[in-house]
Structures are given as C-alpha cells and as structure tokens.
Amino acid sequence: MxxxxxxxxxxxxxxxxxxxxxxxxxxxxxxxxxxxxxxxxxxxxxxxxxxxxxxxxxxxxxPQTSLGVTLNDPDKMSPQDRAYWFKAEIDRVKLEREIGAAVYVNESREQMAVIAKTGLQVLETLPDILERDFGLDADVIAGVEARVDVLREQWANLLEETE
CATH class of the missing domain: 1.10.1660 (Multidrug-efflux Transporter Regulator; Chain: A; Domain 2)
Structure with missing residues (x-):
C-alpha cells in the first residue's frame, strides 16, 4: 500500500x-x-x-440533542435520558462519598457543631485560666470575656445561617 x-x-x-x-x-x-x-x-x-x-x-x-439543546439540563431530556442522567448523578455522589470528597449535610453540620462546642468550651474557660495561672488584671479578664461573648454570638449566627 x-x-x-x-x-x-x-x-x-x-x-x-x-x-x-x-x-x-x-x-x-x-x-x-x-x-x-x-x-x-x-x-x-x-x-x-x-x-x-x-x-x-x-x-x-x-453533546447535543436533535434540537441542539445541551444534555446537561434534565428538564429538557427525554424520560429515558433523564433516568440515565439521574442514575449517573447518584453514582457520582456515591463515588465522591467513598473517596471522601463529599459528606452528607447533616454529618457536616454535626461535625461543625462538635468543633464549635469544643472551641467555645476552651474560650469560656480562658478568662479563668488567665486569672488563676497568670494573675491578670480584672479589666483584662473582662475584655477577654467580652470578646469571647462576641465570638459566641458570631458563631451562633453563622450556624443559624447555614440551616
């Protein structure tokens, strides 16, 4: 040839x-x-x-349909294509969970609550530690307590916004 x-x-x-x-x-x-x-x-x-x-x-x-519409919109797909698309999306989410790239919303909220609770416990005991172990002045302790209170309010507001 x-x-x-x-x-x-x-x-x-x-x-x-x-x-x-x-x-x-x-x-x-x-x-x-x-x-x-x-x-x-x-x-x-x-x-x-x-x-x-x-x-x-x-x-x-x-990817195009006979109408020239992209196939990323399940509302514009045929019922069979839509079923395949949703099955593929479910499989994608399962894979992301398995590899740790995604978590359920409730799991994420629970983890954030544990982190916030632990952090707040440390911050709430901080004024006592500063007074007892370092002998700081009462005005300094009051300032630390005020800042911890502000932080607590900010965290509470952020947690409410995510729900």
Whole structure:
C-alpha cells in the first residue's frame, strides 16, 4: 500500500470517516452533529468532503440533542435520558462519598457543631485560666470575656445561617 502525500493545509481537514475513527463514534453521528452545528466542508479530498478538525471537534464533543439543546439540563431530556442522567448523578455522589470528597449535610453540620462546642468550651474557660495561672488584671479578664461573648454570638449566627 502506497503512502499518500498530504499537504500541510490538509492535515487539519478530515473526512467523515477520519473524524468518526478518531472520535470513536459512528460516521452517521459525526455527520448529524456537523449538520446540526452548521459546519460546512472546508474542501474535498478524492471527491469526498473534508472538515476543519477544530470546527468539527467543537460540534462532535458538545453533546447535543436533535434540537441542539445541551444534555446537561434534565428538564429538557427525554424520560429515558433523564433516568440515565439521574442514575449517573447518584453514582457520582456515591463515588465522591467513598473517596471522601463529599459528606452528607447533616454529618457536616454535626461535625461543625462538635468543633464549635469544643472551641467555645476552651474560650469560656480562658478568662479563668488567665486569672488563676497568670494573675491578670480584672479589666483584662473582662475584655477577654467580652470578646469571647462576641465570638459566641458570631458563631451562633453563622450556624443559624447555614440551616
């Protein structure tokens, strides 16, 4: 079999068969997506149309329905596609939980409450420690207590906002 010499301009102009082979989809699917994206041939090679790889890739890689609507919106999917989409989303969330990239909201809230409670316990005993162990002045202790009270209020407000 003899090798074909192709000019540099033709390197990035591919036929439907080349596009289908490289993107791993049926030739008919490539043709349909090019047509729905209004991608016209860039020329011909051996009597067959060739398309710009850059333009074709955009049309091929962006999932489209026959109406040209992206498939990321389950409200615009057919019932079967919507069922597949939700199943895939459930599987994605399960995987994220398994690898530790996601947690349930209630678990997160419980963890935050434990952290806040532990931190507040330390902060509430801080004035006593400062007075007993360091013999600080009553005015300093009152200032620390006031700042702890402000912090407690801020944490309470933040926790209420998240619910």
């Amino acid at each position: 003899a090798a074909e010499v192709v000019s540099q301009n033709d390197w990035f102009n591919w036929s439907l068969n080349q596009l289908a082979r490289e993107f791993g989809i049926a030739r008919e699917t490539v043709q349909s997506r090019l047509r729905s994206a209004n991608i016209n041939p860039n020329g011909e090679r051996r009597g067959f149309p060739v398309y710009s790889v850059a333009q074709a890739a955009k049309a091929i890689l962006v």
